[in-house]
Amino acid sequence: MARFYLEQIAALTIRIDELVQQLQLASRTDSFLRRLCTVPGVGPVTAGAIAAFAPDLRTFSNGRNFAAWLGLVPKQHSSGGKTRLGGMSRMGQEDIRKLLIVGAMSCIRWICRRGTNPDNWLGRLLARKPRMVAAVALANKMARAIWAMVVKQQDYRTA
Template identity: 60%
Template sequence: DRGLQRRDDETEIAETVATTLEPTRHKNDAADAEAITEAALRPNMSFVVPKSAESQALTMMMRTRDQLLEQRTATVNALRGHLAEFGLIAPVGLKNVERLRELIDDHPDLPELVVTMANLHFNRIDQLSEEIDTLTGRMKNHCADSPEARRLQTMPGIGPVAAMAIEAFAPDMKFFKNGRDFAAWLGLVPKQHSTGGKTRLGQTSKMGQKDIRRALIIGAMSCIAAAARRGKRCHPWLQDKLDRKPKMVAAVALANRMARQIWAMITKEQGYQPKQEVAA
């Protein structure tokens, strides 16, 4: 009798648990509403800041320009691949497209269909370049009229594209407690594999906004390249990184530093100060 009673009690408990979990087990509106309410009540929950229509429009222009750049690169690579089959080879890069035109003119024995298809690619490249230049001009005009974009461009390595990426994709800096939080949001901090009281740091997390992260790393590489072209040593902090680490590692470290300085510049509404310390 005791065994039967125990089994009946366990069955009743199992049915109660199943009934309790049933609303959250399946995908429906009631489960979604409950999950949203549960998440909203948690003190450490991070929420996405909604964008304004103006910021979304800037985002659309940035993404459209990136798409056109990818299409132009793909078209140039396709043209180089097709002409390589006929022995017409030119170095990689958009600047060498004119070299391909000259090679076609220097080989009048090419089939007429090859020339026709090549001209189709050339026309597409010219059209994409014109559209890219138009969008780039609009971006420069916007950055010239925007006080925040002009302030950001006072920092070395930040041009119109990077300034507009920050303005379009970054939320209000007041939502970040400090510059480190902004750098972590961009994915410019190392991954942690720490256990047993031992701290192990790996590669950058890349768990953040890739457009701003990419723009900052490119800007950091341009600063390093500019110093190398002038034959000068970089800032002592950066030069120490270059002496001990690969160039890309030093560029990521500089991008992290730039992100912290950008947070300080925007929150304090001041221009770039070369001697200022990195934001805490």
């Protein structure tokens, strides 16, 4: 019985390796995927998920709407002209949201190993907020940057 499971695991591992190679090849040849991979924290898997699951990004009027579609913006409890923001809504496209948060966490881990720089936005945020909160904020920022890059047909630019 154990041999049966090991053979299945070996067959699935071979299939996964083939799919990873196809995805890496596509991310090198396709201009849309290559453009998305220029964003720090976005790799071939995240770029492929955005290409596969997200509608045409030009249908969103701005980057905040795309981030809201992903579920990366806070809930609003506003009335009477007073804005009150709550926790993250977590409504929306779960797969891409999770991949963006994982990519943001990898950026944060890389920055923390190097030593945080309090001069930039992320360094200041990490100084006052937990890492996971900073990761969701960075994922929100990444989603907005992805929207702007796709709509303007430009590669990622640092500030």
